[in-house]
Amino acid sequence: MFNVLIIGATSAIAEATARHYAARGARLFLVARNSDRLTDIVADLRVRGATDVGQATLDVNSLDAHTGVLDQAWHLLQKVDVVLIAHGTLPDQGACETSVETALAEFTTNGTSTIALMTALAQRLEAQRNGTLVVISSVAGDRGRQSNYLYGAAKAAVSTFASGLRQRLAKAGVNVLTIKPGFVDTPMTHAFRKGALWATPDAVARGIVRAAERGRSVAYLPWFWQPIMLIIRHIPEFIFKRLKL
Amino acid sequence: MSADGQSWGRYPRVNQTMVDLSDRHRLLPDVNGSLLPYGNGRSYGDSCLNEGNTLLRTRALDHFLAFDPATGVLECEGGVLLSHILDLVVPQGWFVPVTPGTRFVTVGGAIANDVHGKNHHHAGNFGRHVLEFELLRSDGSRLVCGPNADHEWFAATIGGLGLTGMITRARIQLRRIAGPWMSTEVHRFGNLAGFFRLSEQSDRDYEYTVAWIDCLATGQKLGRGLFTRANHAPAHPDRRPIAPAGRLRIPFTPPVSLINRLTLRGFNTLYYHRQRSPVVHKTTHYLPQFYPLDGIGDWNRIYGPRGFMQYQCVVPPTEAERHIAQLLKLIAASGSGSFLAVLKQFGNLVSPGMLSFPRPGTTLALDFPNQGARTLALLNRLDDVVAAAGGAVYPAKDARMSGAHFRQYFPAWESFRPFVDPHFSSSFWRRVME
Numbered sequence: 001m002f003n004v005l006i007i008g009a010t011s012a013i014a015e016a017t018a019r020h021y022a023a024r025g026a027r028l029f030l031v032a033r034n035s036d037r038l039t040d041i042v043a044d045l046r047v048r049g050a051t052d053v054g055q056a057t058l059d060v061n062s063l064d065a066h067t068g069v070l071d072q073a074w075h076l077l078q079k080v081d082v083v084l085i086a087h088g089t090l091p092d093q094g095a096c097e098t099s100v101e102t103a104l105a106e107f108t109t110n111g112t113s114t115i116a117l118m119t120a121l122a123q124r125l126e127a128q129r130n131g132t133l134v135v136i137s138s139v140a141g142d143r144g145r146q147s148n149y150l151y152g153a154a155k156a157a158v159s160t161f162a163s164g165l166r167q168r169l170a171k172a173g174v175n176v177l178t179i180k181p182g183f184v185d186t187p188m189t190h191a192f193r194k195g196a197l198w199a200t201p202d203a204v205a206r207g208i209v210r211a212a213e214r215g216r217s218v219a220y221l222p223w224f225w226q227p228i229m230l231i232i233r234h235i236p237e238f239i240f241k242r243l244k245l
Numbered sequence: 246m247s248a249d250g251q252s253w254g255r256y257p258r259v260n261q262t263m264v265d266l267s268d269r270h271r272l273l274p275d276v277n278g279s280l281l282p283y284g285n286g287r288s289y290g291d292s293c294l295n296e297g298n299t300l301l302r303t304r305a306l307d308h309f310l311a312f313d314p315a316t317g318v319l320e321c322e323g324g325v326l327l328s329h330i331l332d333l334v335v336p337q338g339w340f341v342p343v344t345p346g347t348r349f350v351t352v353g354g355a356i357a358n359d360v361h362g363k364n365h366h367h368a369g370n371f372g373r374h375v376l377e378f379e380l381l382r383s384d385g386s387r388l389v390c391g392p393n394a395d396h397e398w399f400a401a402t403i404g405g406l407g408l409t410g411m412i413t414r415a416r417i418q419l420r421r422i423a424g425p426w427m428s429t430e431v432h433r434f435g436n437l438a439g440f441f442r443l444s445e446q447s448d449r450d451y452e453y454t455v456a457w458i459d460c461l462a463t464g465q466k467l468g469r470g471l472f473t474r475a476n477h478a479p480a481h482p483d484r485r486p487i488a489p490a491g492r493l494r495i496p497f498t499p500p501v502s503l504i505n506r507l508t509l510r511g512f513n514t515l516y517y518h519r520q521r522s523p524v525v526h527k528t529t530h531y532l533p534q535f536y537p538l539d540g541i542g543d544w545n546r547i548y549g550p551r552g553f554m555q556y557q558c559v560v561p562p563t564e565a566e567r568h569i570a571q572l573l574k575l576i577a578a579s580g581s582g583s584f585l586a587v588l589k590q591f592g593n594l595v596s597p598g599m600l601s602f603p604r605p606g607t608t609l610a611l612d613f614p615n616q617g618a619r620t621l622a623l624l625n626r627l628d629d630v631v632a633a634a635g636g637a638v639y640p641a642k643d644a645r646m647s648g649a650h651f652r653q654y655f656p657a658w659e660s661f662r663p664f665v666d667p668h669f670s671s672s673f674w675r676r677v678m679e
Contacts, residue, residue: 034268036268040310043308044310187265190265
């Protein structure tokens with residue numbers, strides 16, 4: 001039995017990924033904040049072929065509640081082959097600039113809560129001596145840009161944390177996979193005008209499943225973001241400062 | 246929110262606000278102006294448009310809620326595509342009870358337009374196979390409608406063009422099949438009488454019947470074409486062709502329509518003579534059988550930037566042949582029309598929908614490249630024939646019929662009107678209610 005735990009299961013990318021695993025008959029445990037939508041997704045994955053689907057509601061910012069939910073997940077799944085951490089928000093950068101409270105709250109949602117979950121999950125996966133921990137970071141974490149550097153900073157923390165964790169868990173036979181999606185057409189980005197660089201959640205989901213299978217460390221999805229970010233990372237500051245981005 | 250949303254005919258072009266719905270448990274958005282649900286945009290004219298107002302995109306409401314492989318009862322959200330249903334249920338021995346010529350329509354859209362297919366003479370409309378749905382109104386109320394519960398709302402919503410509220414979820418009865426294969430026969434016929442003869446011979450024993458006709462043929466050859474009749478094949482057919490893999494795509498819109506008098510005559514003559522013998526038997530996969538055009542992505546682009554208009558009408562059985570001949574003569578004389586001309590006999594099964602289009606008789610459907618006033622004038626002449634014959638024109642494909650004609654074709658419009666949600670409207674509805 002292939003067992004999958006998904007945190008932030010109502011996000012478009014997470015749901016598309018869950019459908020791929022369900023179609024293969026996997027057993028899943030889904031964690032999300034909105035229980036009505038979560039219940040629909042559970043029903044949907046059952047119809048699509050999942051062997052069994054468990055669910056729990058969690059506000060990831062209630063750090064105290066993490067352990068209880070992970071216990072439930074391990075109780076149903078026994079052993080977990082893939083964990084996907086996919087929750088997140090797209091903060092309003094302007095609001096983060098004027099309100100310290102908003103900035104820190106958004107950092108907690110997109111950075112701190114993920115680090116807390118990864119810490120707890122690392123212990124369990126290390127004990128299993130097996131499994132893949134997939135975390136959705138972002139190309140935005142590769143370099144701070146004025147348009148969304150709060151989000152970028154949180155994702156940079158996640159990427160850096162994942163890099164260190166990957167090194168540590170490699171010895172235990174556990175892979176940590178950092179996913180760096182570019183623009184994805186989801187409810188989170190509904191306010192943006194879409195162009196050629198935009199990918200569908202399903203395309204990103206297929207990339208996630210493939211990267212996990214191949215034991216990749218970092219995957220830019222779609223792939224072309226890797227060269228794009230390579231360039232963006234290497235633009236000298238004296239030029240970067242003058243760019244809009 | 247983004248400004249987009251088109252109908253399949255790419256005519257008319259209008260501006261409207263798009264709102265994506267992603268949670269059926271929430272209330273409908275509170276906006277200025279009116280709302281209209283928008284599924285996959287496969288209605289041809291303006292029945293899926295709401296100029297200057299808001300469209301509610303339902304494609305993210307794509308969850309299956311329950312499926313019982315023992316009974317074939319499927320429950321899903323309104324934004325699920327028939328293609329998604331087929332992918333799920335065909336390997337488990339089930340098929341959609343009724344399907345239009347494209348599988349890329351949502352369940353909500355199939356109900357709202359009460360779509361029909363090549364099995365109309367056996368199965369009737371899509372609405373006959375709907376066991377239940379939930380209707381979300383702009384005031385936040387939710388009506389669970391079925392043939393027995395809240396049946397007035399059920400009748401108003403089936404074929405109700407999305408005007409009675411949002412279909413959040415539906416339960417439908419699927420049809421048993423042995424496998425994905427079809428046994429088909431294609432008969433060439435030399436004129437309109439040949440079509441009616443073949444239809445009469447086939448309707449009892451063949452679940453699916455439809456004819457392609459050469460809309461440019463005249464005189465003795467008026468109404469010539471190819472008649473296809475098919476059944477789902479038994480479990481172990483002689484051949485097991487696989488589904489066509491690649492999906493072609495029209496990558497861009499050509500500056501002018503590729504369908505014109507010259508290309509059309511060539512296409513039609515070649516197609517009519519494509520089989521050497523008058524009858525060809527074959528086993529096919531269901532995909533090319535039901536959805537030949539779904540194999541070509543964005544095929545509507547071939548009509549160029551001005552788009553096209555589809556015209557589908559039905560004329561009653563009495564003197565059907567004479568009326569269809571009249572229509573074909575008008576079309577052939579105009580030299581317009583398209584490769585995609587289809588003729589079919591509807592059956593007698595009544596739909597539960599108040600505004601449902603199909604009714605006993607013969608239906609003719611074809612595309613016309615949009616040539617402005619010329620095209621509109623031709624379609625008005627066709628409407629005069631259809632109206633005089635006591636027939637009707639299909640709102641899902643219409644962008645131009647007059648309000649007077651609509652009200653004549655659909656006399657139930659008056660009893661339907663009270664069911665329209667006070668915050669819902671469409672370009673089509675405003676046009677025909679003028």
